[in-house]
Amino acid sequence: MQLAIYILVYPLLWLVSRLPFPILYAISDGVYLFLYYVIGYRKKVVRNNLALVFPEKSKEERLQIEKKFYRHMCDIFLEMIKTLGISTEEMQRRFSYTNIEVLQNLEAEGKNTMIMLPHYASWEWVLSLNTRITSKGYGIYQKIQNKYFDRLVRGIRSKYGTTLIATKESKKLLKAAKERRELMMVGIISDQSPMVQRARHWTKFMGITVPVHVGGEEICKANDFVPVYLKVRKTGRGLYSSTFIVLAENPTKVEDYKITEIFLKHVEESIREAPEYYFWTHKRWKHRNKVPKAFQNP
Template identity: 50%
Template sequence: MQFLVYILVYPFIWMISILPFRLLYAFSDLIYLFVYRIFGYRKKTVLENLRLVFPEKSEEEIHLITKKFYHHLCDMIVEAIKSLTITEKQMKTRFTFSNVELLQNLEKNKKSVALMCAHYGSWEWIFILQSYIGTKGYAVYKKIENKYFDRLVKRIRAKYNSYLITTKETVPVLLRSKVEGNVTLCGFVSDQTAKPHTALHWGKFMNIQVPMHTGAETLAKRLDMAVVFFRVKRLKRGYYETTFETITERPKDYKNYEITDLYFKLVEKQIKEAPQYYLWTHKRWKHRDKFPEDFIKKS
């Protein structure tokens, strides 16, 4: 059944991917009509999230951000599909880096990097970064249930010397690389909701206490990796600029979860500057009325 779905869907995806950008974004506008106007995909969740984190904004402002968000969401969908056939030259033109020398200098100093980001702007085209550095790149991801699409996504990422690894694979892969003396770069999208029963740290995200993922910080301390945040700015439709910011090159000097809190502060700053480019469809604050003590008592 998985293969049948793959062979039926793949030709459609491929045809979309070869569209020139002008038609690609026209198709995105069409998707927007269905996703936002007709079906209202997770609109209730989006509005709830925005009202929660921006209590000072009026309903008119909330709805305007919502519309802009759905336009951007549909653009990200078609841009992800475009990754299948986009050329390296096209991607380098559309996804640029303001200070890639920061990572290049860390590479020269034989320093591995835990690269942290959020579900903001565009994270689909960040893999072109590997064409600017020699460090082998990994990205932690959730495996796709359909194994054929999972292989496809891995193949697309591997074009630029980037490799997807699951959470369970992360420690052994990076530990082996360190033992072998290899310099690596591993990307973490760490702003999603952590399971409250297993979360080691609860902190403030947009001034609301939530359980937080701490894997990137823990791994950086264990393997002595520099921790770098990358900020994505949307310049115009289909064009992005990324800026890197070092959180620390000495993670062991920080108290437990201090790096995680610093990361979330950077994410917050980015969201407040242009909230329409954050991924609001997920229930990231669903545990906001709960506290660590509640789970400790029940366990």
């Protein structure tokens, strides 16, 4: 069944990836109308999230954010598919870096880096960064159950030479790479909601105490990777500008969970600047009523 679905869907994805951007975004507009007005995909989750983190905004203001978010979500889904057919030159024009020298200087010093990302603006196109660096690029990701689509996603995300590593294998494989003395740059999405029973740290995110992933920080400390936040701004449709922000020069000397908290503060700043570009369909605050006593406010 998995193979049959893949055989049916892949030709359509390939065709979409070859379309010019104006047609691609015309399709995105149609998908938005269907997803938002007909299906109402996760609309309740989005509205609850926005009401939770923006209680100071009016219902009308949150509704405008909601609609802009759905338009953006449709865009980035089509843009991910477009990665199959986009040229390196076009990608570099559409996803730019304001201070690439930050990474280049760290490379010159022989330092490995960890690029910590949220589900904000475009995280898929960040993988084109591999065309601008000399480090070996790795990306930590969650496997897809359909092995054929997992292979497709790996192919898309490794187009520019990035090696994809499944989350469960990441610590072992990165340790081995370090022992080979590879100069590495590792990308990781670090704003997900972890399984509550496995949560090791809770902190405020957008003013609400929730469990947070600390895997990125732990890898940095175990391997002496310099943690870097990549702040991405959407400057136009299919156009992004990003800036590197070093979170800690010496991660092994930073107190536990501080790197994660600094990262989340930067994510909050991005969200407050342009909330429509955050991925509101995720149930990011679903464990807010399960805060252990040790992390509750006195």
